Amino acid sequence: MEYATLAVHGGFEDESHRAVTYPVYLSSTFIQPDSENFQDYAYSRSANPTRASVERLVADLEGAKHAFATSSGMAASALVFELLEQGDRVLISSDVYGGTWLFTTQFFAKRGIEFEVVDDFNTYDFEKAAPNTRLIFIETPTNPILTITDIERVSREAKKRGILTVVDNTFLTSYLQRPLDLGADIVVYSATKYYAGHSDVLAGFVVFNDDALYERLRIFSKALGGVLDPFDSFLVTRGIRTLPLRLDAHNRNALAIAEYLRNHPAVEKVFYPGLADHPGHDIQARQAKGSGGVLSFRFNESEYDLDRFVTSLKLFAFAVSLGGVESLICRPATMTHESYAPELQEHLGITRNLLRLSAGIEAPGDLIADLEQAFRAAKR
Numbered sequence: 147m148e149y150a151t152l153a154v155h156g157g158f159e160d161e162s163h164r165a166v167t168y169p170v171y172l173s174s175t176f177i178q179p180d181s182e183n184f185q186d187y188a189y190s191r192s193a194n195p196t197r198a199s200v201e202r203l204v205a206d207l208e209g210a211k212h213a214f215a216t217s218s219g220m221a222a223s224a225l226v227f228e229l230l231e232q233g234d235r236v237l238i239s240s241d242v243y244g245g246t247w248l249f250t251t252q253f254f255a256k257r258g259i260e261f262e263v264v265d266d267f268n269t270y271d272f273e274k275a276a277p278n279t280r281l282i283f284i285e286t287p288t289n290p291i292l293t294i295t296d297i298e299r300v301s302r303e304a305k306k307r308g309i310l311t312v313v314d315n316t317f318l319t320s321y322l323q324r325p326l327d328l329g330a331d332i333v334v335y336s337a338t339k340y341y342a343g344h345s346d347v348l349a350g351f352v353v354f355n356d357d358a359l360y361e362r363l364r365i366f367s368k369a370l371g372g373v374l375d376p377f378d379s380f381l382v383t384r385g386i387r388t389l390p391l392r393l394d395a396h397n398r399n400a401l402a403i404a405e406y407l408r409n410h411p412a413v414e415k416v417f418y419p420g421l422a423d424h425p426g427h428d429i430q431a432r433q434a435k436g437s438g439g440v441l442s443f444r445f446n447e448s449e450y451d452l453d454r455f456v457t458s459l460k461l462f463a464f465a466v467s468l469g470g471v472e473s474l475i476c477r478p479a480t481m482t483h484e485s486y487a488p489e490l491q492e493h494l495g496i497t498r499n500l501l502r503l504s505a506g507i508e509a510p511g512d513l514i515a516d517l518e519q520a521f522r523a524a525k526r
């Protein structure tokens with residue numbers, strides 16, 4: 147089955163009443179046949195049918211064996227980080243999601259886990275990776291600078307050294323990029339973004355193939371309890387039914403906006419891997435089917451007023467997050483990456499005039515007209 151068909155038909159079928167949508171099992175506990183024999187479900191923290199259905203759906207869309215649905219994207223990454231032991235070392239992309247960075251800086255040291263921040267995995271010399279390196283955590287495109295990492299190269303070099311490669315694929319989803327097919331071991335998602343797609347639910351996934359990993363993560367998941375509840379499992383399933391349609395529109399809009407912005411005097415620089423002159427464009431074209439709906443740009447503050455610009459926008463909400471049907475815009479330096487030390491922000495180029503935009507699925511002409519009127523209002 148092709149992706150769009152699986153997105154509509156995947157997950158469980160309702161055997162009891164042949165309902166077209168799978169039921170929401172709002173039950174914490176399940177009746178057992180007798181004291182020796184147990185059915186598939188016992189208690190919803192361990193497993194719940196509605197959650198199991200969305201897990202099957204997400205795993206199948208990725209062409210993967212296993213998926214865990216978690217209560218948020220951070221719960222998914224935190225679950226994977228439980229695989230690390232004291233004395234282990236992690237290599238991590240330098241401009242990862244702000245929450246992931248917070249986890250790295252707040253919890254790794256406390257747990258005796260070392261980490262090394264890598265600016266460019268495409269040129270990283272794996273020969274010099276310390277022997278206690280156990281896990282590589284990458285985002286591609288990164289957030290908010292949208293640099294591209296060659297997943298195949300990193301996974302190959304990691305595999306040679308027995309290191310796990312974990313990819314946060316939130317920005318693209320399995321519709322546009324499939325890290326496991328490129329050699330990665332684990333994919334994590336904030337399903338709050340494109341999978342759910344309507345800015346109304348927090349959810350995450352951990353997706354992978356290895357059975358031994360499944361047993362370990364299953365125990366961590368049960369013990370930690372950060373699982374996705376049945377109703378949110380239903381909402382994510384509903385979102386996924388239209389994922390391909392929505393992502394096609396997000397892609398189209400982001401590219402149109404990137405092309406509009408690059409020629410505008412209020413914009414100094416645009417970061418979008420879909421543009422031919424983006425440094426990661428070739429790798430991106432090879433490993434992904436599209437560049438997604440997120441782009442960033444540097445605002446020309448000497449000639450335009452940034453605050454007047456963002457408050458003059460009518461269709462773009464000035465808010466963090468991304469991946470919903472509606473367009474959003476935010477300033478990473480103070481809104482999503484405030485946990486980065488000022489020197490690191492500067493090193494990465496997360497300047498105070500950097501704006502990150504999530505293109506929704508509205509008509510592209512209306513979005514560009516909205517940007518245009520806000521630029522005009524902001525002209526000094």
Ligand SMILES: *Cc1c(COP(=O)(O)O)cnc(C)c1O
Nearest residue numbers: 218219220243314316336338349
């Ligand atoms: C939002 C996001 C997360 C965290 O997800 P939550 O659902 O907010 O916990 C992780 N990674 C990326 C790339 C994100 O955009």
